[in-house]
Amino acid sequence: MNVRVTTEVAEADAAAIKAAACILRNGGLVAFPTETVYGLGADATNGFAVAKLYAAKGRPSFNPLIAHVSDLAAARLIAQFDDAANRLAAFWPGPLTLVLPKRAGCLVAELATAGLETIAVRVPSHPVARDLLAILRRPIVAPSANRSGHVSPTHARHVLADLDGRVDLVLDAGNTPVGVESSIVACIDGSTQLLRPGGLPRTDLERALGHPLMPVDAAAIDNGNEAPMAPGMLASHYAPRARIRLNADRVNSGEAVLAFGTNWPPGGQDAAVLLNLSERGDLVEAAANLFSHLRALDATGAASIAVMPVPSEGLGEAINDRLARAAAPRPGS
Ligand code: TXA
Ligand code: MG
Numbered sequence: 617m618n619v620r621v622t623t624e625v626a627e628a629d630a631a632a633i634k635a636a637a638c639i640l641r642n643g644g645l646v647a648f649p650t651e652t653v654y655g656l657g658a659d660a661t662n663g664f665a666v667a668k669l670y671a672a673k674g675r676p677s678f679n680p681l682i683a684h685v686s687d688l689a690a691a692r693l694i695a696q697f698d699d700a701a702n703r704l705a706a707f708w709p710g711p712l713t714l715v716l717p718k719r720a721g722c723l724v725a726e727l728a729t730a731g732l733e734t735i736a737v738r739v740p741s742h743p744v745a746r747d748l749l750a751i752l753r754r755p756i757v758a759p760s761a762n763r764s765g766h767v768s769p770t771h772a773r774h775v776l777a778d779l780d781g782r783v784d785l786v787l788d789a790g791n792t793p794v795g796v797e798s799s800i801v802a803c804i805d806g807s808t809q810l811l812r813p814g815g816l817p818r819t820d821l822e823r824a825l826g827h828p829l830m831p832v833d834a835a836a837i838d839n840g841n842e843a844p845m846a847p848g849m850l851a852s853h854y855a856p857r858a859r860i861r862l863n864a865d866r867v868n869s870g871e872a873v874l875a876f877g878t879n880w881p882p883g884g885q886d887a888a889v890l891l892n893l894s895e896r897g898d899l900v901e902a903a904a905n906l907f908s909h910l911r912a913l914d915a916t917g918a919a920s921i922a923v924m925p926v927p928s929e930g931l932g933e934a935i936n937d938r939l940a941r942a943a944a945p946r947p948g949s
Contacts (some may be wrong), residue, residue, distance in 0.1 A: 623780050628744040628787040637751040644784040647761040647775045650740040652711045652794045652815050653768040654775050655758030658771050663725035672782040675764040680730035686749040689736045694722040701803040702778035703824050709741035711815025715809040728757045744789050770795050770907045794935045795904035813933040856914035860943035864922035872918035876926045889916050903931040
């Protein structure tokens with residue numbers, strides 16, 4: 617096994633992308649930008665590489681991975697599309713993941729799907745991810761490129777902060793444009809469920825389907841021992857070190873502030889550290905800033921971060937979902 621102790625970071629130009637494809641082909645790990653967040657990629661067809669990826673991330677191996685493919689034709693080789701899935705595939709390339717029945721003969725390693733009969737598939741739109749997939753000509757499994765339980769990376773420096781020495785190469789393309797992970801929809805046995813709100817708003821999905829998405833059965837999400845339906849939807853996930861105080865209507869002394877809009881709560885003007893998700897109250901801008909602001913506020917060493925209310929429409933659903941997880945009690949604490 618090639619144990620690497622240093623991580624290379626390269627500006628994501630054509631030569632670097634070629635080198636990345638070569639590393640993947642040889643069973644190595646590459647972090648690369650997608651339009652949502654940076655992913656930690658491995659050749660999906662190489663079980664050994666997938667095992668290394670789980671180890672690098674510190675991820676419980678029952679938590680399955682998303683297979684990234686170059687286009688719909690490649691997706692059809694590994695998954696079965698029903699009517700609803702065909703409609704939703706119109707959003708590809710883009711920030712949408714479909715959980716579908718695995719197709720017989722699917723070459724993705726069993727370990728990547730954690731023994732489930734379904735597979736999560738997505739066609740990313742980021743040009744670097746697309747080039748990498750086009751050169752490799754194999755699916756790439758990629759969870760967000762953070763240590764398990766940490767905030768997702770929206771910049772190459774976030775990847776390094778979490779994974780330096782555990783990944784062979786980081787392709788650096790600056791900030792990721794969307795900033796929250798893909799929306800995940802399961803299309804199975806004729807039902808369509810939103811397993812994770814994300815970069816594609818619910819209203820767009822429901823308009824394409826022509827009907828509302830079904831609510832997710834809570835018991836299926838985090839049932840403790842068996843493989844849950846969307847195992848990553850564990851209560852405490854995107855966990856900064858600081859305590860997160862949601863819907864703050866005032867700021868306590870010493871608290872850092874994550875603001876939205878300009879109607880700051882009492883005490884907000886005097887806060888030592890304040891970062892604004894979007895001064896003009898734009899939810900797209902807020903999603904793009906969410907994880908980097910959380911990381912930056914956490915790095916100030918403040919014991920508590922007061923978060924101002926964020927409306928729940930559009931990308932606000934995904935933003936509030938991630939904030940609720942960041943605020944949830946930590947395992948063992
Ligand atoms: O935007 C994204 O989706 C990013 C970029 C890198 O593509 N990826 C990402 O991957 O967020 P990850 O591993 O952090 O989250 C994927 C989620 C996990 O919650 C996992 O449990 C769920 O997808 N998942 C994967 N396969 C599944 C399956 N067959 N059934 C249900 N949930 C699945
Ligand atoms: Mg993740």
